Amino acid sequence: MKQHQQRARQRARAARIYRWVLRGYPATHRRTFGRQMLLTFQDHYRDAVESHRESALRFWLNVAGDVGKSLIREHVVTLRETLRDRMATMKTVIPVALTTVGVLLLLGLRVWLYPAVLSAPHGGGTAVSSVAGMAILVLAYAVVAIGILRTHRGASVAERSVALRRAALLGALVGGCVLGAIAVDTLLGPDSLFGLGVWSVVVLAAAIGWGLAGLLATRAGGSRRLGIVAALWSGMVTALVGAAGEVASTLVALPRLAQHELTNPDYLYWHQPDVRSYAIASALALGMMGLILAPIAASIVGAIVSWLGRSGGLVAPQAETAPR
Amino acid sequence: MKTTKPLAPLTPAVFYILLVLATSEKHGYEIMKQVQQDSQGQIKMGTGTLYGSLKRMLADGLIEEAGERLDPTLDDERRRYYRLSELGRRALAAELQRYTDVVVIAQRRRLLPALTLELTR
Numbered sequence: 001m002k003q004h005q006q007r008a009r010q011r012a013r014a015a016r017i018y019r020w021v022l023r024g025y026p027a028t029h030r031r032t033f034g035r036q037m038l039l040t041f042q043d044h045y046r047d048a049v050e051s052h053r054e055s056a057l058r059f060w061l062n063v064a065g066d067v068g069k070s071l072i073r074e075h076v077v078t079l080r081e082t083l084r085d086r087m088a089t090m091k092t093v094i095p096v097a098l099t100t101v102g103v104l105l106l107l108g109l110r111v112w113l114y115p116a117v118l119s120a121p122h123g124g125g126t127a128v129s130s131v132a133g134m135a136i137l138v139l140a141y142a143v144v145a146i147g148i149l150r151t152h153r154g155a156s157v158a159e160r161s162v163a164l165r166r167a168a169l170l171g172a173l174v175g176g177c178v179l180g181a182i183a184v185d186t187l188l189g190p191d192s193l194f195g196l197g198v199w200s201v202v203v204l205a206a207a208i209g210w211g212l213a214g215l216l217a218t219r220a221g222g223s224r225r226l227g228i229v230a231a232l233w234s235g236m237v238t239a240l241v242g243a244a245g246e247v248a249s250t251l252v253a254l255p256r257l258a259q260h261e262l263t264n265p266d267y268l269y270w271h272q273p274d275v276r277s278y279a280i281a282s283a284l285a286l287g288m289m290g291l292i293l294a295p296i297a298a299s300i301v302g303a304i305v306s307w308l309g310r311s312g313g314l315v316a317p318q319a320e321t322a323p324r
Numbered sequence: 325m326k327t328t329k330p331l332a333p334l335t336p337a338v339f340y341i342l343l344v345l346a347t348s349e350k351h352g353y354e355i356m357k358q359v360q361q362d363s364q365g366q367i368k369m370g371t372g373t374l375y376g377s378l379k380r381m382l383a384d385g386l387i388e389e390a391g392e393r394l395d396p397t398l399d400d401e402r403r404r405y406y407r408l409s410e411l412g413r414r415a416l417a418a419e420l421q422r423y424t425d426v427v428v429i430a431q432r433r434r435l436l437p438a439l440t441l442e443l444t445r
Binding site: 046062 | 357371
């Protein structure tokens, strides 16, 4: 009995030491396997030391060797996984960062080339509100994008990165169509029939592109949430490309835009003295509208498509996986 | 995320763990002990090495968790059991076939004169 109690005390002491050693392992490994490792250690101790198959010294030397090797290996594996996840995230962040900076630089260039836009009236307000509004919206986009990338619910980092890269590509393609529509409006004027036809095609392309981004993400990750996020991401990329296009049109074709404004009933109503500032502010206001409406529309399309994708049998219902 | 790599040759530790789990579900210490017995002491895994291997085998889809339950031969703590997955079963079969093929070649070249085991494909 006394011997049994002594053995139990020694086993408990050994377990305390090993519990302290387990703190050296990476947190995720400890959370997943820590308790089982402790139980296995206790089983091993009981079998080896208490049954006198091994001396305590030999046992602890073997444990030290095992801990030394496995601890280093697990930290290297964890570090590699963290770096891989960060690289995957960076590949998605860099295009967004570059586009955001690009739009802000274009905006800055526009204002620098024509500073009168900052003091000119626009409609019932001032043109500076369009300038400031677009800058604020673009910065808000960057914050939302970082928030999306840092959230890890519902899909692994790898699945999320692939879904967002695909969505960005589709969003950029739709953005290309938007640029085409902006070019047509710039050349022919905003009221041309051809321009209206082109915008109709753009709306259709947007629905298809954002919907496809959402559907592909839902199918790949099995998650409705990922589908909506992918569609939103696609819409955000389209809006950024469109905003860049609007600002670029004021840099490349300001005289033409100003000409179109001369027949604009709103411009005529407000009797604005500076038609160029008005044209710049109008273009920026259109860009702002895109920045606000595109993500909302894309999210709605993404939600519908993801729901249809899951309930319509295009995605297996058991594919809703827990994060790793 | 489960990998879809082809059935590449297994490391000795992974092979023996699959071999141990081929017949029944086992918990960590049972796996450790049986691997040492099956390999005749050549593969000695400590707790850290064992669970590192189990973690990677779970990630590769070779094994699955089979729930937690009591081991009547031990104390009253619930231990996590593991079992072979379908992919693990195929990987083990492929590895055993590789070994069999090698033994057949060795027999043909009379490198194993004492072996009397009939091996059929």
